[in-house]
Amino acid sequence: MSKYQELANAVIKGDTQQVKQITQQMLDAGEQPLAIINEGLIQGLNEVGIRFKEGEMFVPEMMMAAQAMKGGVELVKPLMAGTDMPTAGTVVIGTVKGDLHDIGKNLVIMMMESSGFNVVDLGVDVPVDKFIQAVKDHKPQVVGMSALLTTTMPVMKEVINALDKENLRSAVKVVIGGAPVSKEYADEIGADGYAGDAVVATEMCKQLLN
Amino acid sequence: MEKFLSNYDEQVTPRLKWVTETQLEQIHYASLEVLERTGIKVQHPQALALLKDAGCMVKDDLARIPGWLVEECLRLAPKRVAVANRLGERVMPLEKNRVYYGTGSDLPFTIDIETKERRTSSKRDVVEAAKVMDFLPNYDFIMSYAIASDTNPAVSDLHQFEAMTANTGKPVIFTAHNAENTEALIEMAAACVGGEDNLRKNPYIILYSEPISPLVHTLDGVGKMFKCFEYDVPVVYTPGVLAGATTPVTKAGCITLMNAEALAGVVMAQLFKKGSPIVIGGGATPMDMRTTTTLYGAPETSMNYAVMTQLAQFYGLPNFTEAGCVNAPVPDVQAGVEAAMSILMTQLEGCNLVHDVGYLEGGKTGYLPFLVICDDIIDMARYTGRGTNTSPEHLAVDCIDQVGPGGNYMGHEHTFKHFRQEIWNPRYFIRYHWEQWEAKDKKLPIDLALEKVKDILEKHQPAALPNGAAEEMQAIIKRRETECAG
Ligand code: B12
Numbered sequence: 001m002s003k004y005q006e007l008a009n010a011v012i013k014g015d016t017q018q019v020k021q022i023t024q025q026m027l028d029a030g031e032q033p034l035a036i037i038n039e040g041l042i043q044g045l046n047e048v049g050i051r052f053k054e055g056e057m058f059v060p061e062m063m064m065a066a067q068a069m070k071g072g073v074e075l076v077k078p079l080m081a082g083t084d085m086p087t088a089g090t091v092v093i094g095t096v097k098g099d100l101h102d103i104g105k106n107l108v109i110m111m112m113e114s115s116g117f118n119v120v121d122l123g124v125d126v127p128v129d130k131f132i133q134a135v136k137d138h139k140p141q142v143v144g145m146s147a148l149l150t151t152t153m154p155v156m157k158e159v160i161n162a163l164d165k166e167n168l169r170s171a172v173k174v175v176i177g178g179a180p181v182s183k184e185y186a187d188e189i190g191a192d193g194y195a196g197d198a199v200v201a202t203e204m205c206k207q208l209l210n
Numbered sequence: 211m212e213k214f215l216s217n218y219d220e221q222v223t224p225r226l227k228w229v230t231e232t233q234l235e236q237i238h239y240a241s242l243e244v245l246e247r248t249g250i251k252v253q254h255p256q257a258l259a260l261l262k263d264a265g266c267m268v269k270d271d272l273a274r275i276p277g278w279l280v281e282e283c284l285r286l287a288p289k290r291v292a293v294a295n296r297l298g299e300r301v302m303p304l305e306k307n308r309v310y311y312g313t314g315s316d317l318p319f320t321i322d323i324e325t326k327e328r329r330t331s332s333k334r335d336v337v338e339a340a341k342v343m344d345f346l347p348n349y350d351f352i353m354s355y356a357i358a359s360d361t362n363p364a365v366s367d368l369h370q371f372e373a374m375t376a377n378t379g380k381p382v383i384f385t386a387h388n389a390e391n392t393e394a395l396i397e398m399a400a401a402c403v404g405g406e407d408n409l410r411k412n413p414y415i416i417l418y419s420e421p422i423s424p425l426v427h428t429l430d431g432v433g434k435m436f437k438c439f440e441y442d443v444p445v446v447y448t449p450g451v452l453a454g455a456t457t458p459v460t461k462a463g464c465i466t467l468m469n470a471e472a473l474a475g476v477v478m479a480q481l482f483k484k485g486s487p488i489v490i491g492g493g494a495t496p497m498d499m500r501t502t503t504t505l506y507g508a509p510e511t512s513m514n515y516a517v518m519t520q521l522a523q524f525y526g527l528p529n530f531t532e533a534g535c536v537n538a539p540v541p542d543v544q545a546g547v548e549a550a551m552s553i554l555m556t557q558l559e560g561c562n563l564v565h566d567v568g569y570l571e572g573g574k575t576g577y578l579p580f581l582v583i584c585d586d587i588i589d590m591a592r593y594t595g596r597g598t599n600t601s602p603e604h605l606a607v608d609c610i611d612q613v614g615p616g617g618n619y620m621g622h623e624h625t626f627k628h629f630r631q632e633i634w635n636p637r638y639f640i641r642y643h644w645e646q647w648e649a650k651d652k653k654l655p656i657d658l659a660l661e662k663v664k665d666i667l668e669k670h671q672p673a674a675l676p677n678g679a680a681e682e683m684q685a686i687i688k689r690r691e692t693e694c695a696g
Contacts, residue, residue, distance in 0.1 A: 058499035060454065100422055103455045107502055150318055150330075151363035151387065179574055180318030180330075180359075197502060 003031070004040045007072070011044025012051075014064025016071040023072040033076045034083060041069045041076075042086075045114050053199060059107070066114035087118050089209050092134045093144035094122030095178075096155035101148035104178060104198070108144065111198040112205065117142075131159045135168050142205050147178045156181075157189040173208040177201060223597040225307070226558035228516035234524045237466055237517070242277040244470040249274035250425045252478075254432035260481040280473050283480035289526040291444050291487040293351075294412035296379045296402055297673060302350055304444075304489065304528035307560025309595075310350035311553075311588050313343060313581065314535065314566035314573065315370075315385045315418065316357040321540070321570075321577040323663060328575060331356035335576070336373035342578050342663055344378035345670045348588035351381040353418070353565060355576050364694035368687045371395050375402050376680060379673035383416045383446065383565065389433035392417065394690045396441050401682040402675055410442045416489070416563075417445045418530075421471045423456035432478060439479065439486040446530045446563065447475035448492035452504060453514075455497045461510060465517050468492045476527070489563065491518055491530035498537075503572045507536035507548030512555045519559040531556060534567030534584045541580040541656055545570065550587050557591040582659035586638045593634040604628075638662070 001009075003026055010018040019041070026036055048065040051057040077085065091112055095105050102124045109119050120138050122130055135143060143163070147153045156176050163169040175193040176186055186194035193208055195201035249272045252258040258271060267274040293302040302310055320331040335356035343349040354370040361369040367386045374382050375398070382399075386392040399415045400406040409415075417438045421427045435445045449471045451457045453464040472490035479486040494514035496505045505511060515531040522529030533552035538545035549567075556564045566573065567588070568581040609624040619625050638655045640647065 055500055059497070059502060060459075060499060100428065103452055103497070104502070150316075150357050150359045151366060154363060180357075182330075 003029075004035075004043065007036070007040035008044035008047060011041055011065050011069050011072070012047055014061055014068050016064075016068040019068045019072045020075060023075045027075065027079065033079045034086070036076050037073060037086065041072045042116065045069050049115070049199070062114070063110060066110060069114065086116060088112075088116040088206060089142060090118045090120065090138055090140040091142040091144055091205065092120045092122065092131070092138055092140040093146070094126035094131065094134075095124040095146045095148075096152050096159070097125055097127045098155065099147050099149050099152040099178075100124045101146070101178070104148070105144075105146040107198040108146070108177065108195075108201045111202045115202045115206070117202075117205065128155065128158050128162050132162050132166055132168070135163065135172060136166075140172060141209055143172045143174050144201070144205075145174070145176045147176070147181060150180050153178075153180060153185065156191070160190055173205070175201065175205060175208070220600070221597065222599075223595055224558055225560065226516060226555065228513070228520060228559070231524070234517075234521055237462065237469060237521060238524070240462075240466040241470040241473055242280055244425075244466060245275040245280060245474060246277055247274070248425065250421075250427055250471070250474045252427045252432070253429045254427060254436075254478075256436070257427065257432045257478045257482070260478065264477075264481050275474060275477055280477055283477040284473075284525055284527070286480040286484050287476050287527055288485055288487050289528075291489065291528050292412075293381050293416065293444065294414045295381055296375065296414050298403065298408065298412045298414075300412060302381050304562045307523065309557055309561055309564060309592075311534070311564045311567050312349055312351035312383065313339065313353050313355045313568045314532070315353040315355070315383070317355060317569065317574060317576040318357055318359070319571075319575040320356050321575060323578055323660060330359050331576065332360040333358035333369050333373050336370050337377050338578060338667055339576065339581065340374045340377035341670055341672060342581055342666050344380055344672045345666045346582065346585040348585045348592065349380065349567070349581075351383055351416075351563065351565075352378045353383045354385070355568065355581075362691055362694075365391065365394075365687055365690050367391050368395055368398065368683075368690060371398060372683050372687065375399065375683075376675055377672050381414050381416065383418050383563070385418050386434055388430045389437045390693075391690065392434045392437040394686050396438070396443060398683045398686050399443075401686070402679045404676060406441065413443050413487075415443055417443060418565075419445060419447050421447070421449050421475060423449045423451045423471060424467055425471060425474075427471075427474065427478070435475070435479065435488075436482050439483045442487070444487035444489065445479070446489040446491070447479065448472055448490060448530050450493035451495065453494065453496035453510070454499065459496070461514055461517070464494055464496075465514055465521070468494060468518070469521060489528045489530050490522055490525070491515075491561075491563075493532055493566070494518060503537060505537060506532065506566065506569060506572050507538065507544075507552070509551070512552045515552075515556060515561060516559050519556070519561045522562075523560070528562045530563040530565065531561045532566035533561075533564045534587065535569035535573060537572045539571045539575065541570065541577060541583055545580065546583070546587075549584055550590070553584070553587050554591045554594060557588075557595040578663045579656055579659035582662050583638060583655055586636050586655075590634060590636065 007022045145156045173192040176191045183194045193204045261273040262268040290305040294300045320335045336354045339355035358366045358369045400409045419434045457464040457467045479488040533556040534549040536545045536548035638658045
């Protein structure tokens, strides 16, 4: 088995200790940092994604794998000065004003981060202007909103309107989700996408940015 | 026979016990340790001040509650909460092992009985659900089932309450957005029984409010609860969790955390006002680790309620759990299994308020005919829970002797006398011989249930509101609407 394969396997197992160990060995042996990330760490996590979709792996295993990958990335990162860290894009995400449900949002964040997105989490109960400010500050490609209450769903429209008003709407893709939200509602308020679970949410964002 | 009845053990009705007294104590002490060591986050300033004054260690919004204070407040909380219906009859005493069933609130989607399509829920769905459950004998209390999405979101809770109380005389468990709306809703409830005094005397409404796991008590959640206690309205203050996400994944860990949260509620309630009627328990659902859905219909959920009900009985406090809520998206075989298993368990345990009956798709979708099916399931569970009578008359030795070897019991008076009590009769489940079933157009239980729903909606007249109450409720909603807009 190649060292890269070994590294990917350690990610799949969710073994942070081992991932760090192998990554360090590879760095010491002079492997390219970017290659370690792309061909080792990300390969492992991609495989986890596939197995999750097929129902062979479960959420906690995926979370451990993502953590293990992070452990490796942290070792490699300082050596990558000059080269850009590969990222799938920046996402600003939050649960809208009046709503405190965050389990779904947190899962979406976890999935997106492990698929290479840089995610800015605004937390729960996020007012319209905080979304707008975050878009200005972080210049994301995607704005994600979560709402689990029928009473808070309209805030998502308010955010879209505010983005319009600030001339920021065309700069971002807006994606939404949460238990009472639907594809129809997304169309109705002029969002770019809706997803019913974290895996689809991540795939959708990748497609939207392609 | 009767004269030999000394030295005799009898279990009149079966009782399910899941864990031992020692295990309950273990969970109790573990919960006390959580409250003392980790503490709770309290976003309600008055509650935080009360906790501090009572001897909790408070730092910022974190309060560590000492065990003795919990024990003290447990002593103050009423062991019995009598709940009335809208007509002032005290029909639902929450005490000991009495079991009452009702549905849950706020389903965002409804399967339309005409089109069979899933669509967004509306106020009309709340009206219809209330009417259907008002008619069905095994629903003891009403929750909104659907959510009134077509009303102004600022006062949709008030619209839901109006829809319920106008269409049922049964006790109502309500949800509300905040303390202000709770007060308006109490005013509406009072209007339906001739004033606040009558409401205090015979409360027919119960608030359902929640802490946020793990260990967070919000401004709204606590505020709504305190508002109710001002009017002696009972409160269910219980967490709804996702084990593996908001609590430990282990069942005992999930129960320990939930129990700590509920006990913190008991403490805040009793510090606010001695004797405040509070109900403990909660929704102990795990998260499905494949799909991330909420597992309402899973065995773990029922197993957790078995322990939590015993815990409530150990404290002598009324409790709130759930059953008859399923993950099946439509009322099919899976739905029946999930509903029946959980309903029977709660019946045998003796949970007081069993809610969420008739939820589909893990608490997101409703379908009225499923409520009818669940009514039959509850009927069957209640029948089962009545147990097996072993009196001499039921042992039937005389009858056996009269019939003798080779005879038959069909024409015997003993059969005639007892068969209605001894053999349960479903109303919607089917027991025909094949040919009989064919002759009845091969209808399935769900078809019969749909017919029943249509029949109820057309014919059933719930107990009328007193004169002027409907108008008064509308005026209160209008007023709140203006206040919220301003
Ligand atoms: C757990 C829960 C709670 C917990 C929340 C804990 C927490 N930290 O989040 C607590 C107990 C605090 C709670 C409180 C309340 N809740 Co609640 N809650 C739920 C429950 C049971 C599960 C939600 C959940 O976390 N699911 C698991 C996650 C993983 O799924 P998910 O959130 O749907 O997320 C997935 C997808 O939707 C999607 N997704 C989510 N967000 C996003 C965002 C983007 C951008 C994308 C692309 C995708 C996406 O991907 C996620 C991962 O796969 C639901 C019922 C249900 N089955 O949904 C009710 C539910 C959402 N709650 C409800 C209600 C009414 C309330 C309360 C008002 C109750 C009350 N009266 O006090 C309060 C409101 C508090 C507030 N102000 O927010 C109603 C909502 C009805 C409505 N439409 O308005 C529901 C539907 C239950 C019901 N039928 O009554 N609740």
